[in-house]
Amino acid sequence: MGSGQELWKRAKSVIAGGNMLLSKRPEMFLPEFWPAYFSKAKGCRVWDLDNTEFIDMGFMSVGTNTLGYGHPEVDDAVRRTVDLGNMSTLNAPEEVALAERLIKMHPWSDMARFARTGGEANAIAIRIARAATGRDNVAICGYHGWHDWYLAANLGDSEKLAGHLLPGLNPNGVPHELAGSTIPFNYNDFDQLEQIVRTQNLAAIKMEVMRNHAPENNFLQRVRDLSRQFGVVLILDECTSGFRQEFGGLHKGFGIEPDMAVFGKALGNGYAATGVIGRRAIMEAAQNTFISSTFWTERIGSAAALATLDVMEREKSWEVITRTGEAVTRGWHAMAARHGISIKTSGLAALTSFAFEGPNGLAYKTLITQELLDKGYLAGTSFYASIAHTPDIIDDYFTALDSVFSLIAECENGRDVMGLLKGPVCHSGFKRLN
Incomplete structure (x- = not known):
């Protein structure tokens, strides 16, 4: 051993x-x-x-x-940040530069919020969507983290999320009052999603653009049209898929413009940097609720992300x-x-x-x-x-x-x-x- x-x-x-x-x-x-x-x-x-x-x-x-x-360039950017100081009473200017960079990369978006983990970023997106619409329920397709809002899908049936990456996720500790607030649907099953949208008064449809299989029968565009028809916020979770097949979100390659998108994992090349971008009318709802955390303001994550994007674009x-x-x-x-x-x-x-x-x-x-x-x-x-x-x-x-x-x-x-x-x-x- x-x-x-x-x-x-x-x-x-x-x-x-x-x-x-x-x-x-x-x-x-x-x-x-x-x-x-x-x-x-x-x-x-x-x-x-x-x-x-x-x-x-x-x-x-x-x-x-x-x-x-x-990677030497990313690590050098982090070392410079450490030398200058990672935290202070004032804000880090790099977070403004990172927001502008991501928005420029995704012209449909207007504003950003940052966090340090993918689960946090997904929870932020859900909170904003609920605040913007005044509704509670969410339809999901894919893996979106560990927070209560997501594991609520397994209340009453611990296998509902089994096909969304990990089986056996027990919702112990998640308030039973959240049962029915998160409804899973299967990728490429538009009829199933349409039934959920018509009956569940959704705040958001949250989904991965693609994980294991490609979209069929114009699935992504039909989801986009359906969400607009019913005033539902479409959130694309790009924590895993972002920056791997496109410079930015995978949705760019499919020609789909969501209301919000979530990024993580590759954004900082090993340093903690995640974010949410979205349309102004939706993102400004963040000011009507409370979303705040001390270490979301640390400097290393944003500095690493900016250096990572530079290397990605060049290479x-x-x-x-x-x-x-x-x-x-x-x-x-x-x-x-x-x-x-x-x-x-x-x-x-x-x-x-x-x-x-x-x-x-x-x-x-x-x-x-x-x-x-x-x-x-x-x-x-x-x-x-x-x-x-x-x-x-x-x-x-x-x-x-x-x-x-x-x-x-x-x-x-x-x-x-x-x-x-x-x-x-x-x-x-x-x-x-x-």
């Missing part, structure tokens, strides 16, 4: 849930063997507490670092990571075909993933993580691309993956996959830790 696993055992006794993000729990990757903690990170390489070097062919810190870890990072993700997706299909394995791929090119068809899918995912960890990779069945993932790194990754697919092919022909695993199968969603 390495230093990281030893520390994780200690963490579970002093931190409820072990850490602050479900997606970084070792049990989500390789229970009992995942290195758990890092000592440093640069480019697409991560060193654990024992100074073992890995190439991150997985989540790249759950999608925050499209420019790679520790056309969204084009680079899209090409990289497309190459990886093609490689998975080719390798699966060569080994006679059936897989399905999904997601944006720069947020691509694959799944095995059949009952052993989760065990195969665990096997991939186990075997590639031994070969020096942090990997599973998802890949979040960065500009640090050069073609030679991708080629070496597929060389390493080939032997694992060979093992999986043997399992498909009768070998017991459980006999190949050194520990338990990884978790697929929320589970209470022992």
